[in-house]
Amino acid sequence: MKKIILSIVAIAAIAAMPSRMMAQATENTDAAANIVTPLTLVETQSLHFGTMSALTATGGTCVLATDGTRTSTSGVSLSTANPASHCASYNVSGAPAVGYSITLPASFTVSNGTKTMSIAPVAKAASASANGTTGTLDGTGKDVISVGGTLTVDAGQETGLYQGNFNVTVAYN
Template sequence: MKKTILSMTLIVSVLSAMKVSAQTSATATANASATVVTPIAITTGNNLSFGLVAPSAAAGTVVLGTDGSRNFTGGASQLPGTGTVSVATFNVTGEPNYNYAITLPTSVTLTNGGGQNLVVDNFVSNPNGTGLLTAGAQTLLVGGTLELVANANPGSYSTVTPFSVTVNYN
């Protein structure tokens, strides 16, 4: 009888241990996937040009809007001929219907090669701040403010290093 009780106890213990270990683990599976989008890219279309400007004894500014309009303040004057006036244009391409952020420079220095510098600052863009790549492309227009120093030396002023406009997906 002792052997039967002992055998039954042993069988119940083994079955209980097996049942407990079966309940302590479980397995599930999952799939992995990724969608690769078209990288965002930007290329230059046109360079920024403020055209012809006449200085005076007072400092002034020429504000070039993204629509190509020019406003003169202070000692900066418009001449009868405008010269070549153009906003900077950039071609942005990427994944259709994605939004992107636009980062403009703070300022850029123009030099005439003779030691005198002018500054372009207060850059503006259209679209402003963010854009939408409808059909995967958009033209970005950039204008700014030319800070004309008093009695600026005549001549052609240009950047030594081109300015950068950066775009990234939002």
């Protein structure tokens, strides 16, 4: 009799189980993508450190701040003669009210054909409160970037017009 009762209990337990065990679950999930206006960058003025001279025995620097002010150190003497100094300037446009990053080289060189000088550039977006590598487009999708830097002048730097180029890149954050 015990065997019959145990058999009935076992059969009842098996019958009470669902016919299929749930070993997985499914959830329907939404997916989306947002396409924004591509960033554009247009140079409106090139970078020029202006006119200066260097002492024979002492080199120095010419610093062109992003607000356009120019100072010198050590053996560099600034001149007001033309060409005048000015920061590089760029118009940035894209999606309204979106942040972006600015990439500049750590340094680059300019040459008069035989001698070189090094420039360490620095940028400031009009939307930023200080020099740096970020900006935010305004409500119409626009901003302005100013690039200055530090020009290193060797002692007795050879005279001439020194020229070169560098890349400025902007990308959405």
